[in-house]
Every structure is written in structure tokens, then in C-alpha cells.
Amino acid sequence: MEFCPECGAMMLPNKGVLKCNSCGYTESSEKKEFKVKREIKSNQTVTNLGEDVDVGPVTNETCPECGNDKATYKLLQTRSADEAPTRIFTCTKCKHTWRAYD
Numbered sequence: 290m291e292f293c294p295e296c297g298a299m300m301l302p303n304k305g306v307l308k309c310n311s312c313g314y315t316e317s318s319e320k321k322e323f324k325v326k327r328e329i330k331s332n333q334t335v336t337n338l339g340e341d342v343d344v345g346p347v348t349n350e351t352c353p354e355c356g357n358d359k360a361t362y363k364l365l366q367t368r369s370a371d372e373a374p375t376r377i378f379t380c381t382k383c384k385h386t387w388r389a390y391d
């Protein structure tokens with residue numbers, strides 16, 4: 290049960306919003322849910338930062354597209370556990386991505 294933050298009276302659901310019958314204050318329950326969803330989303334972004342191709346260690350690898358000698362890379366484990374992980378490079382200049390095998 291929700292109570293009006295303005296006057297403390299009981300709030301009743303009315304067409305998707307909570308409405309105070311005493312002073313007319315309304316609170317959208319949809320808005321509340323949206324806010325919670327956004328918070329979860331931003332938390333996930335923080336957790337997944339390491340998987341973003343633009344964020345990673347920079348290495349001296351020459352881009353085959355533009356010749357820039359700086360690229361970020363991340364490791365991608367291949368299907369077979371025996372093989373070395375594939376390195377995915379992303380050019381810091383033109384964002385071209387390519388992979389290299391050891």
C-alpha cells in the first residue's frame with residue numbers, strides 16, 4: 290500500500306498511476322519501473338567494460354587499413370581448448386578490426 294508523500298493519505302491505483310484522493314497528487318508506477326530498469330542497465334555496462342572493443346590494452350600493431358601503428362586488442366578463446374586464444378585487434382584510428390593467430 291502506498292501513501293501520498295504530500296498529505297499522507299492512502300493512494301489508490303487509477304489508470305496506471307497512483308492517485309491521492311485527498312489532495313490529487315499522482316505518482317506514475319510506470320515511471321518507477323523505468324527508473325529501476327535504467328539502473329540495472331548502467332550496472333551491466335560497468336561489468337561489461339572489459340568486453341568493449343574500444344577499451345583494452347594498446348599494442349604496437351600496424352593496421353592493414355590505414356597503417357596506424359596503435360591498436361587495442363582483446364583475447365577471444367577459440368572453440369578448441371588446445372588452440373591459443375585468437376587476438377582481436379581494433380585500430381585506434383579507423384576502428385578497423387582484424388584478428389591475428391599466434
Ligand SMILES: [Zn+2]
Nearest residue numbers: 293296309312
Ligand atoms: Zn495527498
Ligand SMILES: [Zn+2]
Nearest residue numbers: 352355380383
Ligand atoms: Zn586503421
